[in-house]
Amino acid sequence: MVRFLLQHGADANIETNLMFTPLHSAAQQGHVMIVKLLLEQGALPNKTNK
Numbered sequence: 001m002v003r004f005l006l007q008h009g010a011d012a013n014i015e016t017n018l019m020f021t022p023l024h025s026a027a028q029q030g031h032v033m034i035v036k037l038l039l040e041q042g043a044l045p046n047k048t049n050k
Contacts, residue, residue, distance in 0.1 A: 003037060012042050013042070013044050019050070020049050021044075022034075023038045023039070023045065
């Protein structure tokens with residue numbers, strides 16, 4: 001599903017109202033393959049939520 005969304009224009013760096021990104025959520029939940037996919041698709045690894 002994540003790959004599909006990214007292929008159809010989803011923003012890999014979109015933020016929630018608490019400034020969390022998809023990368024934050026995937027890493028926090030231990031989804032290693034999704035973390036790799038997000039990074040390959042341009043997710044910013046140094047983006048903070050503070």
